[in-house]
Amino acid sequence: MGRRRRRSAGDEINLTPLLDVLFSILFIALLTSTQSEKLLQADAQETQAQVEALTSRVDELEAAAESARIYEENAVIVTLLNDIEDGNHVLRVCEGREAEVQETVRMGADRPQYTRSRLRAIIEAYVEGAPDQPVYVVFRCRPDRIYRTEEFLPIQEELQSLRRRHKEVFYEITEVDR
Numbered sequence: 001m002g003r004r005r006r007r008s009a010g011d012e013i014n015l016t017p018l019l020d021v022l023f024s025i026l027f028i029a030l031l032t033s034t035q036s037e038k039l040l041q042a043d044a045q046e047t048q049a050q051v052e053a054l055t056s057r058v059d060e061l062e063a064a065a066e067s068a069r070i071y072e073e074n075a076v077i078v079t080l081l082n083d084i085e086d087g088n089h090v091l092r093v094c095e096g097r098e099a100e101v102q103e104t105v106r107m108g109a110d111r112p113q114y115t116r117s118r119l120r121a122i123i124e125a126y127v128e129g130a131p132d133q134p135v136y137v138v139f140r141c142r143p144d145r146i147y148r149t150e151e152f153l154p155i156q157e158e159l160q161s162l163r164r165r166h167k168e169v170f171y172e173i174t175e176v177d178r
Contacts, residue, residue, distance in 0.1 A: 076130045078123065080139040080155070081176075082107075082146065089151055091115070093122055112154040119158045127166055137162075137171040144177075 079094040091105040105118045126135045137159060146152060159171040 075134045075136045075170075076126050078126055078135060078137045080119075080137065082142055082152070084145055089145070091119070091155065095126075107151045112150065115151070116154045116158045119155060120162065123158075123162050123169060127169060134168040134170060135166075137169065139171065139173045140176045141173055142177075143175055 077096050079096065081092045081094070083090050083092055085104065089107040091107055092101045093103040093105065094100065095102050103122065105115065105122075107115050123135060123137060139155060139159065141152070156173065159173075162169045163171060
C-alpha cells in the first residue's frame, strides 16, 4: 500500500520540439501578415491615386460641359450627317443641331478632293458669315451608311485642317444610330 511510484526519466514530456513548431508557425504568420499589410497599403495608395485622377478628370469634363453650354449659345452650329440618296452617298449639311438641310454634297471614293473642297467652302462661308462667332461643326456619322472609309477620311482630314487654319472652328465626330 505504501508504495510510491517513481517517475523515470522517460516519463517526462519534452516540450521543446512542440514550442519550436509553435514559434515557427507564429513567425511565419507574422511575416505573412506584415507582407500582406504592405501589399494592401500599396494597393490602397494606387487606388487613391486613380480616384484622384478620375475626380480631376470629372471636374475637367464638368467645366468643359459648362463652357460648352455657354459656348453653344454663342456659336454657329453646323451639323453634318452622312446619308444615302438615290444609291449615292451624300453629306447633308444643316445649320443648327436638328435643323432643316441647307445643302447636300455628293460623296464617293472617287471624289475625295471634291468632298474636301465643298466642305471647306461651306465651313469657310460660315466663318466669314459670322466673324465674331465661333463655328462648331458636329459630324453625326451613321456607321450603317458607311461602305468605304475612303469616303469619310477626307471629311475628317478637312475638319482637322479647318481647325488648324481657324482658331474659331471646332468640331466633333459622333456616331448615331438613326
